[in-house]
Amino acid sequence: MVFLPSDIIGEIFLYLEKEYSANPTQLHRVIYSYTWINRNWCQNTIPYLWRKPFYSRRPSNNNNNKLRNSNKKIIETLLMSMNEKERKELSMAGFNLPRRGRSGSIFDYASFIKELDYFEMFNSIIDWILENHLHITNENIRQEYFYQRNIRNIKNDFDGNNIDRLIHLIMNMFKNHNTQINYLKLIPYNINHYIRDDNCYLLFVDQNYFKCLVENLKYLEVDTDFCDYSFLISLSKICNNLKYLHSFRDNVRITKMTQYYIKSQATILNSLISSQQNLESLKLSGYTWYSTLMDQSILTQINSLKILEFNEIDFKSQQQQQKIDCTLDTINLCTNLELLIISWCWGLGEGGCGGNYRNIQNFVNNSQFPKLSKVTIKGLCPTALRKWAETYNY
Template sequence: MTPTLPGDCLLQIFSYLADDSKSLYAFLRVNRLWCVNAIKYLWKQPFQFALILKSTPDYTSHHRRKTGKLTETFITCLIHNEIISGGSIQNKKRTSARVPLVSPPLFNYVGFIRKLDLDDLGLAIAEWAEYIFSPKYNRDASSVKLRNAIFSVLIQQKSTKYTSIKNFRNDNSLIGEITMKIYKLLMNQIPKLDCLSMKPGGTDRFFSSTSELLKVHLEKGAWFNHITKENMSIIHYPRADVCLANLVEFEWKILRTEATTSEQFLIDLSQICTKIQRIEFDMNKPCRPQDLSILEALKILIESQTCLEEFELKNCILDSHHIMLGLNNRVNTLKRLIFRQVNSLKLEFISGIANLYNLEELRYYGGSMGSKDAWPLSFTHFPVLKVYEIDDLFPTAIAVNPDAMVSNYCPALRTFIYNQRRYYRAESTSTIIGSIGVHCENLRHFECNAEICSITILQLAFMASPNLERIILTNDRLSLKIDELLMMTRLKKLKYLELNGSWNFKAESLYHFLVLSQPPLSTIILSKNSCFEDPHLEVLLNCLEGVLTTFHLTKMTKRLGLDMRRQAKDKIENFLCRRKTNIEEE
């Protein structure tokens, strides 16, 4: 790669490193063309990069300085843009004397912002306030002059009246006014946002953090709580309708927010945005009677979107039809549906999922169903479904509802995941895996953590899906013999095999499977196995020589011989070394 590559090519290459801040920062030093294109990705979601360590104890004073400097650059860019555009801020008193101190930035950084999490921005503002009143900052005369200029331009007030950071922290109305001015300028200057995260008052996201620096923002009455109150008002600022008109993603967490305020925000957003493709909605609590108006407003937002492809609902009790009615009105566009910890007292509130016949991905994580009726969904309801996942759902009864079936065949299904960690029910496992053998033949990924009482159902599923590439099986309760399964199954494309639990098989059966299938099996993981011995490992090394690259054994009952373990390690390392050499030569 040379520095003379066209900008469009560089943008395409840099897109693969959009989340790699270290590489992007390194590109800044190559030349101006590389710098310009790297800046676009660094400032696409700048506050995420600045606060990348916010949920860990690794966030230190060094990172606070970086966050503070970035936020200061962001604020001076807002001020400079407003001044040169002749905005209202230029007409304020005492501004002209301070303008020269706010030097123009190298780039219009604000214009590059496309993804904005207002929680992250609020935390960055709070960190900036801590940074500009730190002892080290106060010892630098030029920094103090810049701070005074920013205060004079933004709020027409001198920062020198605050003799200490403690004194400044007590002025909550001031930080609220600063935040309001920043948000107004931001909405007026961002040409368009692709992704907006609205998580009002969501300090709970940082409670897992043990960083002493950030704990100050989590205290009751701290700045951060006052800052996030401004999140709900951004939709009413000038040009917010232009900034948000082409929103593609919207993420929301409702927490300690008035129902009427939340409801009105969602309704107002539905009138501005009609092209949202992905919505993530986190109730973060059981629905109270007063929250039904929020679900009604969410229904309105869903129905107003003409391009909605993905909807994710979290931490909610479904006791109304609002959400499913909204989703059913988007049946022609909706492709991905994800529920996380969604409970329901009646299956009727979620059975409408079966009507979303254009779904390509259906995932249900956790949650409890109050009804003891059979879970009404099966992949046979969705003829174009590619991913079907049920993870730790209770109760676990799975049955096909013939009235909701669009087809008795699911040729598009590629990924099947069925995990029940808390409550095992063998008849449910038999029903759903048995359906795989009848309705699906193009699976690539098969994963099951449940009580399997018969190998016959696995045999039917694997024989019906000869193109399987990845298999993960966990069975902690029963000791099952799979010799017949290995003898009968042919999986010529298998690349990854993980067996957790007591799966018993002989070395001869394993040899028979590997010789007849000849799979490109590069990764094998065995855990808690009670039958694997030296003959099994010898079969693997002989049949998969030049193919096997990863081999892990954990919590095994029987210990392998030292010679066999050394032989396995040497063969795998030699193969990887030869492959690396061949690649370098090419």
């Protein structure tokens, strides 16, 4: 059999990623099948699969009431890879651990992890506990547990502290195996799918114990509504080399926003954005714009930003701050932009919902983006701005 170099196998994996971009489960199945070709393929396939071990596998239509096919096997493999001290601690806590061979694990699985969806990992841990420790295989019962957030109603000798213990030990395993995470996703999903805990992220920065896991972070997706304030401020001090930042807030969940709340969210964003050295892509979703802080944060990245995206942003509040320079003026300074997206935002400019005509016209007349190749405008945006965008999309 012909021996293929690792870089050629990597190109094959990249091609398959494009082919199965809409079906990650099928992609993993196809690539996993290559582990059986020979030793060379196995040595390339396993690190690839473990680069991003946790991803959503919940089917869109689950009518059979069986427990979803999550990443329980990933958790099981990590547990088998733990050292004897860690396994003993879990056994004493009442966990039924999977058996492992005499020689232990063949691969150093934890060291391969580069992309971590924290809530998917958290969810997979819960699924493993429900099925392997509590023997729950019915999806409806699982949903009831997540709503109750109390596993002690199901089994008296097990409590939520043990879930925290298992998460901490897995994180400690990542630390001991020199896991270097460059992509971190901290966005919880539907409430009936996940337990949400405002403080569950603190492990990454608490007493700086796990900061080595994220200090080389390049990509961050974060829901600021479900993060402890101190966590986000600490994270901005640890991670200063982000290339991509997607900060998200679901404005549907917040029915009453005080000026204090708006300023608090802006302070968090300002800290995250301004602390970066060369941020290339910034995506903000669901915020009410606090011009004093948020425009200021973008100004710190005007030389490096290539992609700028605003989704469902309320710019109207800047009218009340009597700011002469509006957000459009700030965008105008980002001369290295290659992609600009403004979707379903309102209050651009200093005037009403559609924005001030003079301000928008000044932006259109004075804008100079030599590298800009695409502009997407959707929703409640002024006609002048929409027509300007069309000139970039031919």
